[in-house]
Amino acid sequence: MAIPKCSFCGGKLPATAGKMLVKNDGRLFYFCSAKCERNFLLKRDSKKVRWTQAFRKLKGIDKPAAEVKA
Numbered sequence: 001m002a003i004p005k006c007s008f009c010g011g012k013l014p015a016t017a018g019k020m021l022v023k024n025d026g027r028l029f030y031f032c033s034a035k036c037e038r039n040f041l042l043k044r045d046s047k048k049v050r051w052t053q054a055f056r057k058l059k060g061i062d063k064p065a066a067e068v069k070a
């Protein structure tokens with residue numbers, strides 16, 4: 001079974017932790033931490049929250065480690 005990604009921050013779910021949320025319409029959401037779950041339930045847009053991968057991707061911040069060092 002593939003490890004799902006966090007629906008808010010986009011990070012990997014820990015092997016023995018995390019939560020799955022099933023909405024009444026059948027949509028699935030996964031959360032790696034209570035921080036992500038709370039931010040999601042507050043209806044925050046992950047593209048506007050600075051510490052998420054969605055934000056980093058949007059702003060073009062994410063670069064491979066080799067590029068950052070150089």
Ligand SMILES: [Zn+2]
Pocket residue numbers: 006007008009010011031032033036
């Ligand atoms: Zn997360």
